[in-house]
Amino acid sequence: MSVIIGIDIGGSTTKIVGFTSDKKIIEPMFVQANDQKTSAYGAFGKFTDTNGIKLSEIEKIMITGVGSTFIGDELYSIPCEHVREFDANGRGALYLSGLSEALVVSMGTGTAMVYANGSSVSYDGGTGVGGGTLLGLSKQMLGVSDTETLFTLAKDGDLNNIDLRIGDITKKDISPTLSAGTTAANFGNLSELATPSDIACGLINLVFETIGMVAVFAAKSRNIKDIVLIGSLTRNAEVKLVFDKIAEMFGLKFYIPDRSRYGTVIGAALCYFEK
Numbered sequence: 001m002s003v004i005i006g007i008d009i010g011g012s013t014t015k016i017v018g019f020t021s022d023k024k025i026i027e028p029m030f031v032q033a034n035d036q037k038t039s040a041y042g043a044f045g046k047f048t049d050t051n052g053i054k055l056s057e058i059e060k061i062m063i064t065g066v067g068s069t070f071i072g073d074e075l076y077s078i079p080c081e082h083v084r085e086f087d088a089n090g091r092g093a094l095y096l097s098g099l100s101e102a103l104v105v106s107m108g109t110g111t112a113m114v115y116a117n118g119s120s121v122s123y124d125g126g127t128g129v130g131g132g133t134l135l136g137l138s139k140q141m142l143g144v145s146d147t148e149t150l151f152t153l154a155k156d157g158d159l160n161n162i163d164l165r166i167g168d169i170t171k172k173d174i175s176p177t178l179s180a181g182t183t184a185a186n187f188g189n190l191s192e193l194a195t196p197s198d199i200a201c202g203l204i205n206l207v208f209e210t211i212g213m214v215a216v217f218a219a220k221s222r223n224i225k226d227i228v229l230i231g232s233l234t235r236n237a238e239v240k241l242v243f244d245k246i247a248e249m250f251g252l253k254f255y256i257p258d259r260s261r262y263g264t265v266i267g268a269a270l271c272y273f274e275k
Contacts, residue, residue, distance in 0.1 A: 002059040005047070005078075006269025007040060008088070008262075009067030011109060013232070014039040015265040016047045021059070023273060026051055028262040036067030044075065064088045064268040083268045086123050090116030091274070092267025093228040096257035103219045106264060107131065107231035107239075111211050113218050119274055124218045129210045131233050137203050142196050150200050151236050157201025164188030177249045183209060208242040216250050228255045230263025 001020055008015040014036070018026030029050070031043045040063075048055070061075050064083040073080055093104040094116050101117045103124065109132035113124045131147065138144045144153065167180025168189060186206040191198075215227050233239060234256050243254040259266065 001057060003053055003057050004269050004272045005044070005058055005061045006088075006265045006267075007043065007061060007063045007065075007068075007071075008085075008265035008268060009036050009040050009063070009065040009070070011036070011066060014043040014065075014067070015262055016043040017262060017265050017269055018047065018051065018053065019269050019273070025266070026053075028259060028265060030262075037070040040067070040071055040075075060272055062268045062272050064264060081272070083271045085264060086112065086114045087121050087271060088264045088267035089230065090114045090121030090267065091119070091270045092263035092265070093230050093257075094118075095266060095270055096230070096259055096263055097226075097228045097255045098257075099226055099228065099255070101224060102226040102228045102255070103215060103222060103224060104228050104230065104263075105211065105215050107211060107229060107233040111214070113215065115218075115222055115224075124222070125214075127210065127214050129207055129214075131207075131231075134203060134207045134233075138200065141199055141203070144200070147233075147236070151204065151238060153197050154200035154204050154238065155197070157195070157197040157199070159198070159201055159205060160189075161191040161194040161198040162187055162189065162202030163205065182249070186210075204236075204238055205242060208239060209246070212243050212246040212254075215254075216246060216252065219252055220250075225252050226255065227252060228257065228263075230257075230260045232261050234260040 004019045006017045013030050013032050015030040017028035058078050061080045062083050063080050064085050089104050089106045104114045104116050106112045110128045110130040112126040115122050115124050138150045144150050163183050164185040166182045166184050247254050
């Protein structure tokens with residue numbers, strides 16, 4: 001049995017996955033480290049040890065991510081092939097969702113969007129708003145510097161103390177798709193009595209609604225309705241709540257597939273088979 005390894009090296013997290021020669025997936029995992037090269041080697045060692053994979057069984061390593069430049073053409077004398085992150089995003093998202101065509105939204109430190117149709121992938125833009133925005137603002141406003149704490153804090157939050165809604169400024173029906181609860185201005189109704197939980201809830205809503213609306217514009221420009229979300233931010237339950245509202249408003253469908261946080265690394269590994 002030969003194995004294809006995929007590695008996605010981010011700023012502080014490295015994700016890794018494997019596929020057997022008959023395209024059966026070996027469950028992905030991730031490690032965190034301050035140094036990208038250390039993170040990559042650590043992920044590789046942990047993954048191969050956990051799954052009992054010998055170096056002699058690995059045919060190739062497909063590598064992607066912002067930190068992939070720290071790795072050359074070999075890793076432990078195993079040949080490496082560098083994959084464009086946008087290509088990996090598209091292929092991974094289609095594989096996980098079972099779709100043949102979709103707008104793919106990669107929600108990481110920032111947000112990148114690609115249009116994927118079969119093996120064809122093209123970059124459609126993005127926004128600097130993402131997980132980095134969320135952590136930066138939460139650290140400044142709440143003294144919270146990790147997403148798990150922020151999302152836990154937000155569970156008791158009330159957006160009525162943060163956001164200005166359409167119902168706050170008019171009693172008329174503006175549009176059949178815009179309810180009174182639709183956001184008119186994020187943080188536009190910030191109360192002096194707002195609690196840290198309220199602010200945490202508002203920050204999450206701000207980031208997710210911004211990403212969601214940018215995705216809507218991109219999907220409409222392609223005249224497609226299917227949008228697949230991948231990346232680290234997708235693992236939080238609040239994501240689905242926000243995006244379901246946007247989907248209903250604009251007649252679109254957002255998919256958050258299983259293993260969505262591993263979409264990019266899975267796509268990188270799959271590029272081997274397409275070649």
